[in-house]
Amino acid sequence: MANLSPAQPCEDEALSLDQVVFAYPDVPCVLNEITLNIQPGERLGVIGPNGAGKTTLFLTICGVLRPSSGAVRLFGKRVIPGEFRPEVGLVFQNPNDQLFCPSVWDDVAFGVENLGYGEAEVAERVTQTLEQLGILEYRDRPPHHLSGGQKRMVAIAGVLAMQPQLILYDEPSANLDLRSRRRLIEFLHQASQTLIIASHDLELILELCDRLILLDEGTVIADGSPVEIMSDRPLMEAHGLEKPSGLLSHPPR
Numbered sequence: 644m645a646n647l648s649p650a651q652p653c654e655d656e657a658l659s660l661d662q663v664v665f666a667y668p669d670v671p672c673v674l675n676e677i678t679l680n681i682q683p684g685e686r687l688g689v690i691g692p693n694g695a696g697k698t699t700l701f702l703t704i705c706g707v708l709r710p711s712s713g714a715v716r717l718f719g720k721r722v723i724p725g726e727f728r729p730e731v732g733l734v735f736q737n738p739n740d741q742l743f744c745p746s747v748w749d750d751v752a753f754g755v756e757n758l759g760y761g762e763a764e765v766a767e768r769v770t771q772t773l774e775q776l777g778i779l780e781y782r783d784r785p786p787h788h789l790s791g792g793q794k795r796m797v798a799i800a801g802v803l804a805m806q807p808q809l810i811l812y813d814e815p816s817a818n819l820d821l822r823s824r825r826r827l828i829e830f831l832h833q834a835s836q837t838l839i840i841a842s843h844d845l846e847l848i849l850e851l852c853d854r855l856i857l858l859d860e861g862t863v864i865a866d867g868s869p870v871e872i873m874s875d876r877p878l879m880e881a882h883g884l885e886k887p888s889g890l891l892s893h894p895p896r
């Protein structure tokens with residue numbers, strides 16, 4: 644079941660990681676020779692216990708962190724740490740890390756303005772995105788006055804307005820109530836971009852993703868079908884995870 648396919652870099656891949664290693668000064672080996680290829684349109688879930696390296700993986704893909712060795716490529720072109728790559732967008736785990744402008748409008752416009760678009764194009768993209776997410780009514784509100792769930796939708800809008808082809812969602816359903824979580828899932832179902840979703844919400848991953856990796860201690864332990872990996876109780880429990888209750892009807896392994 645666990646299929647650790649070797650890297651076959653290809654121009655058409657949305658993302659490829661070739662033996663990527665990363666260490667923080669005080670934590671050695673946070674990413675341990677990660678090799679991964681993702682095709683355009685794929686929806687990849689990333690699960691793993693706390694500290695497995697999910698957020699670090701995302702920051703490395705975006706070029707915020709520099710790998711100690713190995714290569715990251717987005718749409719065939721190597722990621723240079725520190726270089727802005729508009730093809731990829733990251734929705735942070737904590738929206739407070741992402742939102743900083745005096746109004747929702749300014750926050751969502753910020754990224755588009757930095758792409759160099761003129762006022763009319765910026766206004767059109769911001770309006771469209773806020774409408775698409777059903778949050779146009781917040782446009783003049785300060786983001787720090789919004790609830791956690793509302794802030795998350797604004798953070799998503801800020802990324803979507805830049806129209807990236809690959810979007811990384813770090814714990815998108817954290818702190819959402821049932822209705823907001825459902826709305827987010829429905830929204831993500833309709834997404835046309837390539838998605839990578841890191842989450843402890845296994846049911847959300849099951850609903851949305853066509854492929855899953857299980858990460859632990861910076862190592863890809865399994866790569867394959869979400870149902871198959873999550874149904875493997877010994878595998879899940881060995882890595883601090885539980886088989887989701889929605890899969891209990893599957894035969895025990």
Ligand SMILES: Nc1ncnc2c1ncn2[C@@H]1O[C@H](COP(=O)(O)OP(=O)(O)OP(=O)(O)O)[C@@H](O)[C@H]1O
Pocket residue numbers: 667668669670673691692693694695696697698699700
């Ligand atoms: N800025 C940092 N400096 C030093 N160590 C860090 C830093 N950020 C994360 N770490 C460490 O790197 C490891 C991986 O952390 P990371 O946040 O990537 O894990 P995660 O899988 O996203 O965890 P969680 O599920 O709790 O969000 C952990 O041991 C963590 O303590």
